[in-house]
Amino acid sequence: MAFSFGYSPWLLLLCVAVAGGLTYWTYRATVPSLSAGWRLLLGGLRFLALALICFLLFEPVLQQFRSTERPPVLAVLVDDSQSMQVVTAEDTSAARPNAARTSVRPVLDALQDEAMPGTARFFRVGEASRALSGGIIDSLRFDGARTDLASGLQAAPEELRDENLGGIVLVSDGQYNTGQNPLRVADRSPVPVHTVTVGDTARQRDLRVQDVSTNDRAYLNSSVPVRVTLSVTEGPGQPVPVTLEQSGRTLDQRPVRLPDGTGEVSVDLTFEPEQAGLQQVTVRVPELAGEVTTRNNAQSTSLRVLESKRQVLLLGAAPAPDVSALRRVYERTADTEVTARIPTPDGTFLEGPLPDDLSAFDVVVLAGFPSPSVPDDVVQRVATLVNDGTPALFFLDRQTDLAAWTEHFEASLPARPDASTSSFAEASFRIVESARQHPVFRIEGAEGALFERLPPLQVPASAWTPTPDAQVLGTAATTSAAPLLVLRRRAGLRTAAFLGSGVWRWALLPSELRAADPLWPGLASNLLRWAGTEADDSPVRVRPTASTFGGTDAVSFTGQVYDQSRQPVSDATVKVTVTDSTGTEYPYTMDPTGQGRYTLDVGTLPEGTYQYEAQAQLGETDLGTDRGEFSVAPLRIEYQSPRADAVLMRQLASRAGGTAYTPETIDRLPAELAGQASFSSDVVQRSSEAELWRTSLFLIAILALLASEWTLRKFLGLT
Structure with a gap:
């Protein structure tokens, strides 16, 4: 115990001495005269009050020190996952929790024995770590669908940070399938980690x-x-x-x-x-x-x-290598069925006439189409199909009738020529820097930088002007940087124009450009996939975060809600109804997160295929609906390695400064812990401070002293 003051204690003594002098001067002579006893009593009351006031003005603080001995704590992590049922089963029947309890019980009994130094704290380890209390063995279910040993090793020191943690014991089969490698956590463990390998380590059928x-x-x-x-x-x-x-x-x-x-x-x-x-x-x-x-x-x-493959109508300008290069790519695409028509000089088509019903096609690919030989009524039929909303890819060819493009396809073309005829010059293809991450350039097995090494294309000499709502992805590697690849999205309609001829050269590369072989088929396929992807312009969009969830994964959804002006709605009520294969419905309500976004966590669902329907309302107004489906698969990851991994458990103990045990040798742990200097009691010094100048008792005492003096002075008739 000690005192400290906010100012020098010598100054305090001086102030007390001054208070004593003033008190003496006040009561050395009184009117009327009092006996020495009364003067001493009154002076004593005033002096004590003045001394207390001086004492408190110097902000006294009382410091107290206490020493507490803390016994060592041993954190015991018990693997409570399903794999423990398999590795501890004594027969070859289906895994059972009782077999795991029988194998783990001797270990837990030894760790709870009276000879065990310190205090044991028990934790369950599975998908997450949590403390166990009461009957430890009865609290274990061995039903965890995943095993995350690393999180358990990290959670125990954090949970016991205010206690004298002296060591960790991990009771497990050593099979982990979630989280980071426990060996990395063991390298950074603040205390030794001892392991107890439970289960059969031998290979079983x-x-x-x-x-x-x-x-x-x-x-x-x-x-x-x-x-x-x-x-x-x-x-x-x-x-x-x-x-x-x-x-x-x-x-x-x-x-x-x-x-x-x-x-x-x-x-x-x-x-x-x-x-x-x-x-x-x-x-x-x-x-x-x-x-x-x-x-x-x-x-x-x-x-x-x-229900069906993507139907593609491929129309060429004439029999040409560029048309063949496109056709080969699309016919090799698994989800695409190609109908090709190539015009002849007499106005007919190779491979039969143009189909009577064009509405069945999902994408139209105009590979130079139309040429001057194509009848005007046929061009008008194709133009009506594209202008009415069918996605289209325009590939320029030397034989393309540019006047027909500007006359019939003006509403859908992403770029327009300044002249109806054009000469051509050679130029290489260059990706616009801001478009390098566009999906059409994500080509597996090749880098986008290789485009500039491809053979040059035949590029029109006349200027082409992209529409205001178009995006230029590729240009000619010339000073004019003429647009070569232009994409356009307008009211859900997607069209693209490739304004260079000679792509057949990209399909037949020499051996020194073998690394660029995937570029042409990748670009052609990506353009078709981009054009054929339906734009989602619905006001309500609700999607599961995965198409298939694991057996113990929480099913969750994300959503967006917009009004008719395409502005986000943040205060809508979004109800989601999930229906299983038997027709049972599960209603939920999504939580708003701001800016028109919503989330929903359903939790785990049984195995099966589910459908969902989302409906958004703002007050009494319906904003729209959305629907879809997802599935929940059984999770059997715990049964992929049905034997204990003793090697990992030994490595873990060695790297964390601990010892590896088995259920047969665990009885040695108490004695070995008692002999370790790291597993011992420690003394914690705790100090506390009391700011006496803030204590109300002193104020009461001062008031009582002054009041007593005043009362006596009145009683004695002092002036």
Whole structure:
């Protein structure tokens, strides 16, 4: 305990001495005269009041110091995930929580023994870490669908930051599948980490569906390939059937011979979807005799089934290499069906006349079309189709009738020529710097910078002027920088113009430009995909954050709401109704986040395919609706490695300065902890301060002293 003052204590003594002198001078003689006893009493009351006032004016602070001994704390992290059921099962039946409890119990009993130094704090580790209390063994369910060991190792020191944490014990099978590598966390651990490896480390017989891959999109009544990879441990070398099924109905089945021992084998399955929409299929293999678990013998995947392929009408100016280069690319695109018509000098078309009904086409590709030989009524039919809203790609050719372009396609062309005829000159293609990240230039296997190394194009000498709402993505590598690739979006209609001839050279590159081979097919495909993508101009847009959610992933949505003026609406009521395959409806309301944006977290849903419908209202006014679908797949990641990883557990303990144990050797831990200097009690010095000059008791005492003096003076008749 100690005192401190805001000013020098010598000055305080001087002030007290002055107060004493003033008191003596006041009561050395009184009128009427008083006895020495009364004068001493009155002087004492005044002196004490003045001394207290001086004492408080110097801001006295009382400091107190306390020492507290803290026992060491041991954080015990227990793996509560599903994989613990598998690695601890004593038979080959389905995994059970009781088997895991039986294996973990001796470890927990040893850590709770009276001989254990310090205090143990228990935590559950799975997808997240949380403290355990009460009956520890009864609190464990071993049902976590993921294992994040790193987050548990990070959470324990944070949770116990105010206690004397002396060490961490991790009780686990060592199988992690979420979060960062626990070895990296162990390197930075502030205390030693001891590990207890639970479960069988030996390879046991297990057959699992390792991977299922298929197309993201498919079409009705078309064959869809499904590639299945099986992984087997201690395989019997016998054939097993691999079944592809949907809602309990078998779509395809193929036998495959498993390796003898450990290995992988692949098999190809096919099916023809009969319904459009988001479809979920499951690959299943039978149980092997003596298999450690059957929870990984099936795996599901989802794909979106469309009613038909994209219908493309390809119209050329004449039989020419550029038309062939375009046709080859589009006919090799899986989701595209091409109808090509090439005019002849007599006004007819190769491969048959123009179809009577053009409304069935999704995109029109004008590869130089029309040439002067094309009848005017045919040009007018195609122009009406494009001007009415069908996406179109314009590819300029030396034989293109520019007068027909400006006369019939003026409403949809992204750029207009200054003259109806033009000469051509050679120039290289250059991407506009601000457009390098545009989706049409995202070409897998090649860099956009290679465009300037491609053979030069035939570029029109006359000027072309882009429309005000158009975007120039590519120019000629000349001083004029004439536009070569122009895109336009107007009221949901997408059109693009490629104003250079000779792209066939890009399709037949020499060997020294082999790195640029993907550029032409990639650019042509991306332009077609960009033009054929429907612009979403609906006032209400609600989408799930994923088309397929894992079994324990929270299903969530994002949304946007706009009014008729395309202004965001931030105070609308957006209701979302989720419907499962049985017709059961789950109503929800989205939360606004500002600027017309909304979010919704539904939580986890059972496995299956779901549909949703969103409706937005502002008061009594309906703003619009949106609908879609998503699926929830079963999550079996915990069953992909049905054996304990003792190597990882030993490495983790070694890198964190701890020791690796097993359930058979864990009884050595108490004695070893007692001998470690790091696992010992510490003394914490705590200090507290009391600002006496803020204490009301002193003010009361001063008032009481002064009041007593005043009362006595009146009683004694002093003046």
